Structure formats: C-alpha cells, structure tokens
Amino acid sequence: MTDAAIPRFTGDASPYAGGDPYADHRTADFPFTHLVDLADRRLGAGVIAANDEFFAERENLLKPGPAVFDPEHFGHKGKIMDGWETRRRRGVSAAEPHPTPDDHDWALVRLGAPGVIRGIVLDTAHFRGNYPQAVSVEGASLPGSPSPENLLAPDVKWTTLVPRTPVGGHAANGFAVDAEQRFTHLRINQHPDGGIARLRVYGEVAPDPAWLTALGTFDLAALENGGQVEDASDRFYSPATNTIQPGRSRKMDDGWETRRRRDRGNDWIRYRLAAQSEIRAVEIDTAYLKGNSAGWAALSVRDGEDGDWSEVLPRTRLQPDTNHRFVLDGPVRATRVRIDIFPDGGISRLRLYGSLTDEGAAGLAARHRELGG
Numbered sequence: 001m002t003d004a005a006i007p008r009f010t011g012d013a014s015p016y017a018g019g020d021p022y023a024d025h026r027t028a029d030f031p032f033t034h035l036v037d038l039a040d041r042r043l044g045a046g047v048i049a050a051n052d053e054f055f056a057e058r059e060n061l062l063k064p065g066p067a068v069f070d071p072e073h074f075g076h077k078g079k080i081m082d083g084w085e086t087r088r089r090r091g092v093s094a095a096e097p098h099p100t101p102d103d104h105d106w107a108l109v110r111l112g113a114p115g116v117i118r119g120i121v122l123d124t125a126h127f128r129g130n131y132p133q134a135v136s137v138e139g140a141s142l143p144g145s146p147s148p149e150n151l152l153a154p155d156v157k158w159t160t161l162v163p164r165t166p167v168g169g170h171a172a173n174g175f176a177v178d179a180e181q182r183f184t185h186l187r188i189n190q191h192p193d194g195g196i197a198r199l200r201v202y203g204e205v206a207p208d209p210a211w212l213t214a215l216g217t218f219d220l221a222a223l224e225n226g227g228q229v230e231d232a233s234d235r236f237y238s239p240a241t242n243t244i245q246p247g248r249s250r251k252m253d254d255g256w257e258t259r260r261r262r263d264r265g266n267d268w269i270r271y272r273l274a275a276q277s278e279i280r281a282v283e284i285d286t287a288y289l290k291g292n293s294a295g296w297a298a299l300s301v302r303d304g305e306d307g308d309w310s311e312v313l314p315r316t317r318l319q320p321d322t323n324h325r326f327v328l329d330g331p332v333r334a335t336r337v338r339i340d341i342f343p344d345g346g347i348s349r350l351r352l353y354g355s356l357t358d359e360g361a362a363g364l365a366a367r368h369r370e371l372g373g
Contacts, residue, residue: 006030006176009168013128021069025125026171032119032202036223039186039201040064042171042245043112043224047084049148050107055085056108056195061188067197069126085195098334099192105132108151109186109199113224114141116371117183117203120162123172125197131169132190137162139183139201141372151185158182164191182206182371204228207274209364212356217280221337221352222246226274226364232337233267234258234344240269240329243350248323249287255348257292267294268340273352276303276360278331282313283351284339285323293320301334309338318347333357 007028014024030147039045041062050058060067060083074080084107091097117139124131137157140151151158159179167173190196207226212218221227223244232240235261242249249255258267279301286293300311312332318324318341331354339350356364 002041006174009173010166011168012036013168013170014071015128016071016126021126022066024170026168027259028172028174030121030174032176033121033200034203035118035202036113036114036115036132036228036241037200038111038113038203038205039109039199040112042247042370046110046111048108048110050084050105052086052105052193053081053084054087056081058084060084060194061107061109061199063198064163064248067121067123067125069221076351081195081197083125083195083197085127086190086193087192104189104191105193107188108148109188109201111184111186111201111267113205114182114184114208115203115205116180117161117177117201118172119176119202121172121174121198121200122167122188122196123200124169126170127195128169129196130195132167132192132194132196134164134166134191134234135162135173135196136160136164136189136191137175138187138189139179139181140185140187141181141183142185146185152210158187161186164189165169180371181260182368182373197263206368206373207364209368212274212364213361217353217355219351220273220279220354221350223273227284228272230272232256232269237346239354243269243347244271245349247283248273249348252288252292253264255287255289255346257289258344261344266340266342268338269350271337271350273335273337274356274358274360275364276333276335277354278333278357279312279337279352279354280328281353282326282328283323283349283353284318284326284347285349285351286320286346287348288321289324289346289348290320292345294318294345294347296342297347298340298342300338300340301332302336303333303359304335315342
C-alpha cells in the first residue's frame with residue numbers, strides 16, 4: 001500500500017540545458033529514509049536478474065551515492081546512463097506497433113538483509129524522457145539463496161508492495177509500504193520500459209533466529225543481525241548507522257563524525273540490540289579518523305525500554321585510526337546500549353560481542369513467526 005500524503009511526481013522533466021544536472025531534480029523529504037537501506041550493497045544486496053538491460057546494466061540500481069550524469073558520454077549502443085535502462089518496447093506488427101498494457105520489464109533484487117519494508121524510493125534521476133510510465137514492486141520471502149529460476153517459479157508467492165503507479169522523470173519517486181511481513185527479495189517492474197537510476201529500500205532488519213542461535217556468539221549491534229541506531233546527538237558529516245555496517249571502515253566518511261563542538265557537552269549514539277542479550281566484549285574502531293577521532297569514549301547499557309543507564313566501560317582514551325578491544329568483567333544483560341564520545345569527533349565502528357538470553361531468543365523467534373518467517 002502507498003501513502004497518499006507522500007508527494008507524487010509524474011511527467012517528463014525538461015531536457016538537460018547545462019549546469020548542475022540536479023538543479024531541477026524533483027524530490028521530497030520522505031518519512032522513512034532514516035531507516036536502514038535493506039538493499040545496501042554493503043549488507044550483501046544484489047540485482048540478480050533482469051529481463052533486459054540493453055542500454056544500462058541492472059547493477060547500477062544499487063550503487064551507493066546519487067547517479068552521475070555526463071552529457072557527452074556515449075557508447076556503441078547510444079547514451080550511457082548511470083542506472084538500469086531497457087530498450088524501447090514494440091508491438092507485434094505494423095498494424096499493432098505499440099506494447100500491450102501488460103508489457104513490462106523487470107529486475108529481481110536480493111535484499112542484503114531480510115526485513116520489514118517501510119518505504120521504497122525509485123529514483124529516475126537523469127532519465128528525463130526515457131523513464132517508465134509507471135512502476136510496481138512486489139516482495140517475496142524465500143529461505144536460503146534461491147536462484148532467479150527459483151524466484152520465477154509459479155508457486156512463489158509475491159506480495160504487492162507498490163501497486164502500478166505513474167512516476168515522473170528525473171525525480172525521486174517515494175512510496176510508503178504497509179506490509180507487516182519479512183521479505184528477502186523484490187521484483188521491480190517498469191511499465192512498459194525505460195530507465196531507473198537508483199533503488200533504495202528502507203526498513204527494519206528481521207534476522208533469522210535459528211541462524212543467530214547457531215552462531216552462539218555474534219555482534220549484537222550489527223545491522224545484519226538486527227541491531228539499529230535509535231538516536232544520535234549529531235549526524236552532521238555522516239550517519240550514525242555507519243558504525244554498525246559490515247566490515248571495517250574503508251575511508252573517513254564510512255564512519256560517524258560529528259561537527260566541532262563549541263560548548264562543554266559531548267556527543268553520543270543510542271542503539272537497540274536485536275533482542276535481550278548478554279554482552280561480553282566490545283570493539284570501538286576509529287579507522288581512518290586521524291585528526292578528528294573521538295578523544296575518549298564510555299559505554300552504558302539498559303535492559304528494557306526505561307530505567308537507568310549502567311556504565312560498563314568507563315571513560316577511556318581512544319587512539320586515532322585504531323581498533324580498541326575490551327573484555328568486560330562479566331556478561332552484561334541489555335537491550336539498549338549508549339556510547340558517549342568526548343568531547344566530539346567520531347568513531348568508525350562499534351562491535352558488541354555476546355549472545356541472546358533465553359528470553360531474547362524466545363522473543364525474536366515469536367516475532368519471526370509473526371512476520372511469516
């Protein structure tokens with residue numbers, strides 16, 4: 001289902017006339033973009049198949065960052081676009097030269113982490129007269145690593161997340177989704193043909209409790225395991241969610257960095273763990289943050305929605321561009337964690353190693369069943 005309150009863009013954009021190609025890009029503040037992008041390549045997302053990618057390959061859909069436009073970039077097939085673009089559809093004969101109402105192109109997307117989808121953005125940036133007339137999106141949930149043939153089998157249940165809806169060229173077309181289910185794959189349809197620059201799928205990770213139980217000890221804060229950022233004091237240079245992305249940071253803006261403080265306060269991030277857990281070890285990484293890393297850090301926990309915070313790692317000096325490891329004195333039970341940095345600066349990653357409690361595992365399993373897992 002879609003939210004009628006979200007702005008809708010239809011029709012062509014003006015032809016590119018020079019200067020900043022994003023100057024006339026149509027977009028809006030969507031209410032779900034603070035959530036994790038379940039189609040993030042860093043989480044393992046991929047576009048695993050498409051029926052056509054004649055002008056521009058399907059993999060461009062999930063590239064990080066906005067689409068790039070070079071007005072002079074042409075190849076042997078024509079204008080090279082930074083997105084997924086199919087050829088123009090034709091009818092069956094000279095007497096019927098137009099595509100039928102049901103003709104459409106499609107791409108299959110594996111989400112990087114299974115989850116509940118709250119919003120989808122299909123951005124047609126730079127596709128001004130060659131965007132689809134309409135789009136639709138369907139979701140499915142399959143175990144394991146299904147092939148495109150598995151996903152296209154007639155017995156697979158696909159749920160409509162975005163009904164066939166007209167869209168605009170050179171615009172971020174956003175759709176709120178109201179389907180309280182866990183999805184692993186999407187089918188992106190463009191009617192009848194055209195190009196889409198970027199796909200973003202915002203939601204909440206819903207991990208497989210059987211997998212986490214089998215792991216035993218794992219990173220309780222990691223996005224891919226169901227951890228999430230609830231709030232942060234500052235997101236000026238980069239999002240706090242970067243701190244729980246997979247792998248080590250590869251450059252400075254792949255972590256979390258705050259603006260320079262001119263008061264006597266400090267910056268912080270508050271996290272929600274996948275479920276009630278026992279934390280036994282902590283990593284605070286400042287990779288690639290050299291002249292701007294946090295000076296000190298402290299870690300506190302809370303078990304439940306309310307209650308007092310308990311400090312489990314006192315204010316500790318951090319070194320620039322360094323991974324710091326701490327073994328706690330004993331297991332610490334928590335559902336929320338807060339890291340305070342002093343006075344400002346940044347960290348690249350926070351890792352909290354431990355395991356689910358019996359209560360946490362039971363709650364996660366119940367939620368998995370509710371979502372159809």
